[in-house]
Amino acid sequence: MSVNDFRNQILSSSEEKIVGVNKRDLIDKILARYSSKFVIYRELLQNSDDAESKSVQIKFETEMNTDKIIRILFKNNGFPFRSEDWERLIKIAEGNPDKKKIGVFGVGFYSLFTVCEDPFVSSGGQGMALYWRENNLYTKQGERESADDWTTFLFDMREPIELPDVQEFARFLVNSLGFTENLQEITVHFNDKLVIQLSKKIQGPKFTMEIAPEFNRLSSHELFYLASVDFRDVQLNIERLLVPDTCTGKFNQISPSTIFLNIASGNLDVRADYEFSAEMKRITKKELPRETTIQMIYTKFDEQNSSGDCVSPVFKDLFPYPEQGRVHIGFSTHQTTGCCFHLSARVIPTVQRESIDLLDMTLAEYNSEILCLAGTLCRILYENEMIKINRRIVNTQSLEWLEECAARALTHFTFNTTTPNEQVGEITESQFFNCSEEKLTILSTTGILPISDVRIPNLEMLGFIKTVPLVPTIIFEQCKTFFKKAQSMKLIRELNVLDVLIELENREFSENEMFELLKWLISYLSKGNIIDTSNFERFMEVARIGNDFRPLKTIRCFLNPEIIPSSVDVPDYVLSYTISKNLKSQDLIKWFKWSELSLVDWARFISNKPNLETDPTFVKKVYEILAGNFNKFSIDDKSLLRQLFEQKKCIPTKFGMKIPNEAYFEGVNLFPDLPTINFQKSSNVKDLMELFGVRKIVEINLIIDRLTNHDDCDYMQLIKYLASKSNDLKQNEKNMLKSRSIWPKYNQGSQKIQHFVISDLHIPLELHRDLGLPVVDWKVRWVRNTPEEKFLIELGIQQYPTITKILELAAPTTYSDIRYKALRYFINNFDRKYYRNYYAAEINVAFLPCLHDNYAKPLECFINPECTVMSFKVINRGLQHQVGKLGVRQNPNRKELLSKLLQNLPRDEINAEKIFGYLSSRQADFNHSDWNKLATFDFIPIRNQSNEIFFTRPCKCFFKFQDELKDHFLQIDFGKKANRFLQSCGVKDEPSSIEYAELLVKSSHELWQLIGVEKYLNILRKIANGFSNFGNMASKIGLVLQMKHAPILVAITNKNREINSEMRETNNCRLGTAKEIYINDDKIYQGIFNPLTAPEEDNLEIFYKKLGCKSLYDSVKEASIPKGSIRVTDKSKKFQEIIIERASLYYFKYPLNDIKSDDEWLKKLKVREIDYIETSYTLGNIKKTRNNNTSILRDDNKMDSWALYITSNSTTLDISKHIARNIYKSHGWKHIFAVNTLLISSLLDLKEMGYPVDVLLQQVNGKR
Structure with a gap:
């Protein structure tokens, strides 16, 4: 039975009892x-x-x-x-x-x-x-x-x-009286003494407010409709209040007090459906009313401060500002409203009547709907207050007072978290913001506007934002909580770059405003904020300064007053100093890419001013600035400055304004009519004037004219003057002095003066005269290190002979005494005077004396006298230790040696020995390429049988070989030292394997007869080694083909054969071709056929195989037939047991790549005894038949089954041969003997030999 059925059973049949109540x-x-x-x-x-x-x-x-x-x-x-x-x-x-x-x-x-x-x-x-x-x-x-x-x-x-405490009780009663509908007076007596008397008076008739159409009057679920809003004023009076004195027990009279309250009533129509109404009646035991009222109790926003200062503390609870108000359900509850208003409404409270019931679903909906329209009423009251403020803006004189009113109104309607139930404030606040189609309005710096059109101020922008609507500072400071919430709701935002752009587009900025703007922008960017490129470009374009409408994009520079004073004219592209003076230079550079106005740019600008050529005072001010910063100019800057001023009449002189090149410094007094500069302190502008081209000395053309056209001119005094002014001469003036033929040459005994270019003359030293060099005419003794000498040297007078001149004097074309002095002078002064300009390879004068009265250039002679053997020039012995620094080498280089050797071949063996001996001492100089070249040249002299000299290359001759081969190879010997050089050139001790092979291909039979079998075999062994080790011969394809077909190989046979023209027998050996000879890898077949076989040497067998010799084992075809009955005997059992038992030992230490069949094959091998075995053998066209005692054959019935057939006459050696042939790829005698040892030896003997037989011994012992 289910629980439900059980319940129905009890309700239908059991006795009922009433529930008792205590x-x-x-x-x-x-x-x-x-x-x-x-x-x-x-x-x-x-x-x-x-x-x-x-x-x-x-x-x-x-x-x-x-x-x-x-x-x-x-x-x-x-x-x-x-x-x-x-x-x-x-x-x-x-x-x-x-x-x-x-x-x-x-x-x-x-x-x-x-x-x-x-x-x-x-x-x-x-x-x-x-x-x-x-x-x-x-x-x-x-x-x-x-x-x-x-x-x-x-x-x-x-x-x-x-x-009760009188004041506390009075505060409770006042608070209660403020929210009653009918009650107007309350009195309290302590016994017969009246201690509290309170009264309430309604002020005037109700005022009904018209609700704007943009407001949604319905609650969220349309349970209530806001039909109307009306206002009334209430006066509350404390007519009597006696407070007992705790010390005396007497009562003290408190002064009467009055307050005025505003009550806004929202009259709601109830639009609940039948089901909801029925559910409410079930819960509350009352019918839902057709209408109800919500009330907001508050004081006027423009009276709050004035009334609040003198109001009685008894009225405290009626003034919640700046705290939250309370919800009143007839009387005050614990529930706060979220804003600074008291709310009186017929909501349904909890049982204790201290808070609103939002738990029961039906009551929660009812109460939430009333709270929803409370939010709408708050919004209507707020917007009504904004309308009042907007009306007063035009007529009021104090905007600050209006801002205070607006701030107080906004603070009243700023919602905070409500207690104890947070939902109350959330519901009311949500409706406050969402009940109207229009945005919430606030007072801005430009009037009442929708909040979305107003910006939260940025303190850094206040200095330049004038037209963008902002939240006034008073309102923002007092309502930070509201604006923080409004920002999070995206109702309002802070000023940003786009607002700045709007401000810039609407007006021009004063210089002070532009400073504030740039200061803000620098701060904004410095904090890591980013302005995209298009907005930044727009910013620079629309930001305009003052009445001349100059946009910031035209600015390129800013002024540094420490360099250029702010009082002087500057270009239009320079930011006003009034703006830039309080900004950091590095910020202007970093964020705007502006640069400091350079002196050069300023000079370019100022140089175009007309008064530069007319106003000395103006000019002196300009030069004062430029001269004060002269050391800061780079070389290029100075060059530009010179270009700007050098062609302008901008230099003040005692004869007026002059071009710099026409003016002279004050100290230039050579002529009295020179225009000298006119400055108060000319030393302050000295460097600048010098840069512009103001002259320090008399014009050089005038001096040149005096030197050349006036014979009575004292040129030595003029030289002293020029020397004293050397530092002041311009380079072009010095160039004129260098290039003109104005300098007198010394002529002994001649009265006529000859003039030369200064570089053609030498200083007047005795040595220069002895060498016949032209020297300057100097009337007095020449003194070294004087200003005159230094000046002439600077102009280019020769202090000593040039390298070309001194070598020309040392050449054999001059007189011997001059030639000797010139060479000695050159060598002695080489390090000090000629080293830097001396290049041995470029010397074309043969000035070095050599042996045998020869002269040579530095690179054409050598120090080592041994090289004369090859006809090289060698320096005189007296100079051998001095000419190394002149580029003379100890020996010729490798190229010169090769060239000389190949152009001048040795005349005979003696000359060759000397030349090769000298070259042996120089062979460390040769490189690999040189040796390869020498290996291919015919330079080695050989004397033939006719006593004639011919030349051959190193690879064609040898130092030693068998005497019998001297008719086939060339032999040389030039002595130990010379032979070392020739060996490096490629001469070998004996012929190579290739050369031996070529010899055998051509003359094998002749050589066979001449040197005998063993020496012939030695040659074959050398060829085999060369063939296998280096591969050089294998690369000679043509030679290898010849070797395969020519009878050059030694073959072994055990029977005599006829001697014919092609081959002959010598001690059972003969010559044969690779095709005729077999590799002897099967002793059985060798015994049967006795063919020509290769010598049994591993190296030779490999060599024979590469030339084409076949394997005898692979060449013979064998067919065997067992004869007689096939049976198992004691002998066959014995051998089968031994083979199976020791199967793994046959492969012990045997290379894997030489195994033909593994131990599993051996273990499957059957051993049977028969009468005999008939076997036929075929080698080429030769066929032979034998009766054998042993053979291994495949079982006809099974493809993988093999049998070892033996007879009574079979020996272990016979058996070993056949086993070795079937399990190993190689089966020579060593393999056969290894198998035979395993068949006949005991396990103990095999252990002594090193075989791993411990396991086999244990198995044998176990069987016993």
Whole structure:
């Protein structure tokens, strides 16, 4: 049975019982446990307001002479209790069913039981007493003789309690009074003393506000519709407030106080469907009203400060600003609103009535919809305030006051996290921003605008942003929380580059604003921000300075006043110093690619000023700047400066403005009519004037004219003058002095003066005269190191003979005494005077004396006298130790030696021995290419039988070989030293394998007869070694073909054969071709056929195979037939056991590449005995038949089965031959003997020989 069926069974058949209730516990634990302070008065005040009371009186009665409360009377003058009210009073949890009321003596009444046991209620002439009997609550009701207009609650304290704090209690009552609908007065008595008197007065009629069409009046789920919004003002008064003095016990009168509140009421139409209404009735026990009201309580934004300064602390809770307001459900709850307004609404609270119920799904929807339109009401109030501010902007004189008002309004509507339930603020705030089609408006620096059109200010931009709407500083500073949230919601953004561009496009900037702009941009870029190229170019184009509308893109430079004063004219492309003076140069360079205005660029600009050639004062100011920075100019800069000024009349002189080249320095006084410069301190501009071309000496053409055209001119005095001014002469002037024929030559005994170019003359030394050199005419003794000498040397006078001249004097064409002096002078002064300009290869004068009265150039003679054997020139012995520095070499180089040898071949053997001996001492100089060249030349003299000399190359002759071969090869010997050189050239001790092979191909039979078998075999062995080791012979394809077909190979036979013209026998050996000879790799076949075979040497066998000799084993075809009965005998068993047992030993240390069949093949080999074996052998055309004792044959029935057939006469050697032939690729005697040893030796003997037989021994011992 399911649980559901079980439940139905019980409901249909079982006896029912009513649920009991412990009323005391119910009231004490639940109904009387409201958590807030003054909860009793809150509930009674709420019910009084619902009963439309105008006045409430509260009286605290105390014990005699104490401050302890023993009784409280609470009275209101609302409508009296009706019969249904009395009925609800005695029914727990049955509240007021009136859909417009919050209570009227329902559940809240039972809060009285928190302080009393037996409350009493009197109303309309009737009374009811409530009292406990055990755990049940009972009532008694009766009538009063005379009725009054007051409903009274009397409750005696369970235990005496303290009097409430007067100010705190008054604050609670004021807060409650502010949100009541009907209640207008509250008085509080301590016994008979009136301590608190409060009143409320509605100011004037309601004002209904027109709601703009852009507002969405429906709640999010269309449960409520905002029908209208109206306003009214409320006045709250504290008419009497007595505060007890704790020290004296007396009461102090507090001054009366008044506040004014604004109440905005949103009148909501309820549009709930039937299902939702029914569910609400089930939960709340009330019908949903057709309309309801939400109220926002606040003070005027422009009165907040003035009223707040003098207001009583009792009114504190009615002024939440700048804290959050509270939600009031009749009276204040713990729930905050999120903004600086109190919200009064008929939302459904939790049981404790301290917060809004957002847990129950239906109640949550109902409450959320009311909160939603509370957000709409907030937005309407805010936008209404912005409209008021906008109207005042035109007429107000104080924008700051309006900004304060706007800031306060915005602060009131800045939503923060609500407590205890965050959803309340989230719902309200979301609707606040989303209820209108229009963007939220705020006050900006240009008026009221949508928030999206306004920018959050950037402090760094305030100096230049004037037209872009900004959030005023006052508003931004006071509303940072709002703008931070608005930024996160992307409602507003901070000023950025695009805004700057808009500002720039709308107007020109003053210089101060441009400074602020550049300062901001530098800071912006320095922080790592990036402006894309197109925007930066746009920025530079639209940023314009002052009235001349110059865009920044035209700026290229900025001014450094330490170099160029800010007071002078500068080009238009230079940024105004007013702007740049407070900016860092490195920033202007880095971010704008501007450079500091250079002196050169400034000079280029200033040089085009007209007053440069007319105004000496202006010019002197310019030169003062340039001269002060002269050392900062580069060479190129100075060159440019000179070009700018040298053709302008810009030099002030005592005869007016002159071109620099026409002006002279002050010290030039050679002629009195020279125009000298006119400066206050000419030393300050000396370098600059010199650069421009101002003259330091008299014009050189004038001096030249005096030297050449005036015979009476004292040229020595003129030379001294020029020497003293040498540093001041320009290069072109010095060039004129160098190139003109104005210098007198010394002529002994002649009176006529001859003039020469200075470079054609020498200084007047005695040696120069002895050598016949032209010297300058000098009337007095020549003194070294004087200014005159230095000046003439600078102009180019020869201090000593040139290298060309001195070598010309040392050549054999001059007189011997001059030639000797010239050579000695040249050698002695070579290191000091000629070394740098001396190149031995370029000397074309044969000035060096050699042996045998010859003269030679430096590279045509040598120091080593031994090279004379090859007809080289050798320097005289007296100069051998001095001419090395002149490029004379010790010996000829390798090229010269080769050339000389091949052009002048040795005359005879003696001459050859000397030449080759000398070349042997020089062979370390030769390289590989030289040796290859010598190897191919015919330069070695050979004397033939006719005593005639002919020449051969090194590869055609040898130092030694067998005497019998002297008719076939050339032999030489020029002595030990000479032979070393020839050996390096390629002469070998004996012929090579190739040369021997060529000899055999041509003369094998002749050589066979001449030298005999053993010497012939030695030659073959040499050829075989050359063939296998180096491969040189293998590369001689033609020679190898000849060797294959020629009878050059020694063949061995055991029978005599006829001697014919082609081959002959010599001691069982003869010559044969490769085709006729076999490799003897099978002793059985060799014994049967006795063919021509190769000598049994490994090297020769390999050589024979490469020439084409065939394997005898591969060449013989064999066919065997077993005869007689095939049987297993003791002998066959014995051999089969031994073969299988020792199968692995046959391969011990045997190379893998020479194995034909492995040990598995051996283990499968069967051994059988027969009578005999008939075997036929075929070699070429020769066929022979034999009866054998042993053979290994394939089983006809099985392709992979083999049998070893033996006879009674078979020996182990016979068996070994056949086994070796089948398991090894090579099967010579050593292989046969190895197999035979394994067949006949004991295991112990084999172990002694080193075979691994330990396992076999263990197996044998195990069998025993």
